[in-house]
Amino acid sequence: MSTIIDTYLTNEISQLPFCPGCGHEPLLKALDEALVTLQPDPTKTVIVTDIGCIGLSDRYFITHGFHGLHGRSITYACGMKLARPELTVIVLMGDGGCGIGGTHLLNVARRNIDITLLVANNFNYGMTGGQHSLSTPLSGITPTTPMGNLECAMDLCGTAIAAGAGWAYRGTTFDKDLPDRIAEAITQPWFSMLDIWEMCTAYYLLHNKLKKKDLMDIMDRNNLKHGLVANNPRPEYGAQYRATYVDSATLEDKPHTIETKFSNNVTRQIGIVIAGSAGQKVRSSARLLAQSSMCAGLSVTQKDDYPITVMTGYSVSEIIVSPERINYTAIDTVDYFVLVSVDGLKNTKSRIKKLPSTCTIYVEKSLKLPHTEAKIIRLPLITTAKKINRLSICIVALAALMKDSGIINLDAFAKAITTFQKPATVKLSLKALYAGSALIQTEQEVDSSRGTVHNKIFNKPKGELK
Amino acid sequence: MGLEFIEGNEAIARGALKANCDFFAGYPISPSSSILHHMLNKLPKVGGVAIQGEDEIASIGMCIGAAMTGAKVLTATSGPGMSLYSENIGLAVIGETPLVIVNVQRQGPATGSATKGAEGDILFTRWCTSGGQPMIVLSPATVSEAYELTYRAFNLAEKYRTPVFLLTNKEIAVTRESVDLERVELPRLVNRKRAAIGDPCLPYRFKALHEVPEFADIGGDQITRFTTSSHNEAGYLTSSPEIIQKMIDHYAAKIKSAEEDIALVKQDIEEGAEILMISYGITSRSVTVAVKKMREQGYKMSSLTLQSLYPVPRITLNKALLGIKRVVVPEMNMGQYIQEIQRLIPVGVEVVGVNKMDTTLLSPDEIIDRGVLS
Numbered sequence: 001m002s003t004i005i006d007t008y009l010t011n012e013i014s015q016l017p018f019c020p021g022c023g024h025e026p027l028l029k030a031l032d033e034a035l036v037t038l039q040p041d042p043t044k045t046v047i048v049t050d051i052g053c054i055g056l057s058d059r060y061f062i063t064h065g066f067h068g069l070h071g072r073s074i075t076y077a078c079g080m081k082l083a084r085p086e087l088t089v090i091v092l093m094g095d096g097g098c099g100i101g102g103t104h105l106l107n108v109a110r111r112n113i114d115i116t117l118l119v120a121n122n123f124n125y126g127m128t129g130g131q132h133s134l135s136t137p138l139s140g141i142t143p144t145t146p147m148g149n150l151e152c153a154m155d156l157c158g159t160a161i162a163a164g165a166g167w168a169y170r171g172t173t174f175d176k177d178l179p180d181r182i183a184e185a186i187t188q189p190w191f192s193m194l195d196i197w198e199m200c201t202a203y204y205l206l207h208n209k210l211k212k213k214d215l216m217d218i219m220d221r222n223n224l225k226h227g228l229v230a231n232n233p234r235p236e237y238g239a240q241y242r243a244t245y246v247d248s249a250t251l252e253d254k255p256h257t258i259e260t261k262f263s264n265n266v267t268r269q270i271g272i273v274i275a276g277s278a279g280q281k282v283r284s285s286a287r288l289l290a291q292s293s294m295c296a297g298l299s300v301t302q303k304d305d306y307p308i309t310v311m312t313g314y315s316v317s318e319i320i321v322s323p324e325r326i327n328y329t330a331i332d333t334v335d336y337f338v339l340v341s342v343d344g345l346k347n348t349k350s351r352i353k354k355l356p357s358t359c360t361i362y363v364e365k366s367l368k369l370p371h372t373e374a375k376i377i378r379l380p381l382i383t384t385a386k387k388i389n390r391l392s393i394c395i396v397a398l399a400a401l402m403k404d405s406g407i408i409n410l411d412a413f414a415k416a417i418t419t420f421q422k423p424a425t426v427k428l429s430l431k432a433l434y435a436g437s438a439l440i441q442t443e444q445e446v447d448s449s450r451g452t453v454h455n456k457i458f459n460k461p462k463g464e465l466k
Numbered sequence: 467m468g469l470e471f472i473e474g475n476e477a478i479a480r481g482a483l484k485a486n487c488d489f490f491a492g493y494p495i496s497p498s499s500s501i502l503h504h505m506l507n508k509l510p511k512v513g514g515v516a517i518q519g520e521d522e523i524a525s526i527g528m529c530i531g532a533a534m535t536g537a538k539v540l541t542a543t544s545g546p547g548m549s550l551y552s553e554n555i556g557l558a559v560i561g562e563t564p565l566v567i568v569n570v571q572r573q574g575p576a577t578g579s580a581t582k583g584a585e586g587d588i589l590f591t592r593w594c595t596s597g598g599q600p601m602i603v604l605s606p607a608t609v610s611e612a613y614e615l616t617y618r619a620f621n622l623a624e625k626y627r628t629p630v631f632l633l634t635n636k637e638i639a640v641t642r643e644s645v646d647l648e649r650v651e652l653p654r655l656v657n658r659k660r661a662a663i664g665d666p667c668l669p670y671r672f673k674a675l676h677e678v679p680e681f682a683d684i685g686g687d688q689i690t691r692f693t694t695s696s697h698n699e700a701g702y703l704t705s706s707p708e709i710i711q712k713m714i715d716h717y718a719a720k721i722k723s724a725e726e727d728i729a730l731v732k733q734d735i736e737e738g739a740e741i742l743m744i745s746y747g748i749t750s751r752s753v754t755v756a757v758k759k760m761r762e763q764g765y766k767m768s769s770l771t772l773q774s775l776y777p778v779p780r781i782t783l784n785k786a787l788l789g790i791k792r793v794v795v796p797e798m799n800m801g802q803y804i805q806e807i808q809r810l811i812p813v814g815v816e817v818v819g820v821n822k823m824d825t826t827l828l829s830p831d832e833i834i835d836r837g838v839l840s
Binding site: 059078 | 471510532534
């Protein structure tokens with residue numbers, strides 16, 4: 001029982017606020033004619049307007065209306081189209097909007113989102129007093145180009161096409177076929193744009209001779225085609241997005257949960273620092289330590305520090321474990337310090353110098369440490385890891401730490417490895433774990449320069465690694 | 467369900483999904499980028515849309531467009547990105563758009579220390595757009611609070627048709643913590659009140675000033691309008707000083723009248739205390755340690771942890787100030803929220819700020835030495 005809509009303009013159309021002779025009125029009437037031809041459901045159609053005189057237009061249509069910020073109308077239109085693909089989304093923007101929002105024009109063309117852009121291009125900022133815009137012709141006189149415009153006018157269609165626009169048309173409000181062309185643009189199931197040249201009688205025409213024929217001359221002079229400039233369809237973004245991501249989405253991610261299965265010997269908040277090189281799996285190994293601490297019923301925090309580059313420079317992780325809720329997440333007093341490379345040493349040198357006597361450093365034996373009060377345990381971390389896998393060095397070191405300190409059962413570490421690592425790496429990591437813990441009985445070199453015996457604050461765990 | 471080991475940014479994404487967020491747009495910036503990653507990965511799996519915009523302006527613009535079609539939207543950025551959001555935040559205020567904005571604070575100004583934490587955007591967030599309207603700002607202190615407050619931010623955005631800010635910090639955003647999100651108690655989910663179908667289009671109609679207008683979706687069965695300009699109840703441009711003033715009063719009234727509804731303050735009150743600590747965000751966790759230490763030494767102290775910064779929870783603050791001789795406000799900035807406290811302070815009460823923004827956390831000892839013992 002759908003009835004034919006004979007106009008999409010409201011009955012307020014007689015009160016259009018435009019200056020006599022302004023091109024906006026014929027443009028809106030051409031759009032109305034196009035809509036009458038296509039008969040879209042007004043409740044499924046939205047007219048999005050930019051700032052400028054053209055921004056006054058949306059209220060004169062019986063469709064939904066959205067009037068947004070200067071230059072940003074394309075962004076609102078894209079959000080609406082992506083959220084509600086069934087909508088017909090039409091943007092009305094001036095040449096000014098193409099300037100301030102130029103990046104949005106490039107990016108909607110590049111992404112190819114199915115909105116239709118009508119540029120009401122009258123070569124100046126009509127609402128703010130006729131200042132020059134990016135489309136003001138060379139030598140054009142405006143209040144901001146009093147001696148004639150020195151800037152090259154931008155070819156809007158050409159720019160959009162260069163960015164990937166598949167459908168672009170250049171015309172004028174004098175074109176008899178403008179309604180048909182607008183209808184054709186709206187019908188395209190991808191991004192389409194019309195650069196519609198028109199007259200600003202209030203400002204641009206005050207200082208510049210511009211008749212219908214002059215518009216054609218400017219196009220000719222600049223090798224700008226009048227009519228359909230591009231028609232090269234390619235897949236629309238929203239449709240591709242839905243096909244690629246939404247329709248083929250697998251089940252929702254299941255969170256990785258950790259169950260408490262092991263005991264621990266931690267009686268207060270403990271701070272552990274692991275310093276090495278990027279690419280040595282410092283962060284992921286620290287995370288395994290954290291996860292094993294959680295398996296042992298402890299609260300844990302982890303912070304990582306590394307340069308913005310990848311696979312070069314230092315990588316430092318800080319782990320706090322505690323039997324209680326952790327409040328302050330910085331480690332002012334380090335309890336255990338793991339050092340596996342020169343990069344890690346360089347980054348933490350000043351920190352190592354200040355380590356207290358209650359701290360134990362587990363360090364690759366070839367590294368030369370600055371003077372420190374801390375107890376130093378030198379271990380052949382590099383050679384041990386090399387026998388398994390170079391990248392297992394942090395696990396070797398952490399296993400030594402756990403074995404020596406007894407803070408967490410090594411079984412908890414093994415559990416974290418088998419639960420959270422990829423099957424391919426589990427075997428190597430477990431090997432590293434055994435090798436690391438074995439270092440404590442065999443290869444330990446305690447630096448006795450302090451002349452005191454390190455007091456363990458923990459008891460050895462009851463359960464030993466099988 | 468059990469414990470997880472996740473960072474604050476993931477908790478924010480999870481909180482958003484729990485609140486039925488179905489649209490996200492954002493632009494990469496440290497330290498908020500992983501929210502973008504999580505949303506791009508998680509949202510399509512529940513039928514939503516997530517996109518990386520060409521810049522922050524496009525990202526929040528797409529969010530506002532989507533929100534006005536009925537979507538529940540989230541965007542996330544850090545300091546410099548907030549600057550680019552500014553104009554569109556004003557649009558969301560005047561257009562009464564439900565929108566959740568995360569600002570993962572980093573040390574600034576400008577690029578500053580891009581990967582380091584700070585709390586330098588408190589007043590900036592409060593006054594982040596032209597026109598000076600009230601804002602709703604929440605601030606989590608932990609990873610699980612990041613989850614909870616994101617969810618609550620959606621409820622507030624829906625209820626009051628306004629942008630709501632979640633002001634977090636690099637120190638929470640990219641720090642992993644052991645958490646059990648299943649055990650976080652959440653209120654009932656709130657959805658914006660929709661206009662009845664068949665009513666005439668009056669998208670900005672309200673009787674009392676504080677009333678929140680009923681929402682009609684762009685693309686819904688009832689034709690509706692949205693505008694950046696001063697408008698009447700029909701969403702038509704107006705130049706009537708009377709209507710313009712009424713609308714301005716309305717934006718303020720709907721948030722001011724909800725002050726108690728929005729207020730989220732954790733109170734740790736000790737009878738007879740003459741010292742009151744007021745803190746928020748990551749710094750409040752150092753305060754917790756400091757208070758415990760001082761109490762062990764025999765000091766009597768009370769502590770308020772603000773989870774909602776704006777509107778300022780005045781009633782709770784005023785009550786807690788009774789009998790207090792010294793108020794300590796530690797912040798990872800050079801003294802911002804302290805200005806809100808100073809406005810409320812009775813004559814004769816000393817207000818001490820403990821401030822730094824050298825990228826490191828304020829330690830419990832710094833707070834004690836400079837705030838309590840000084």
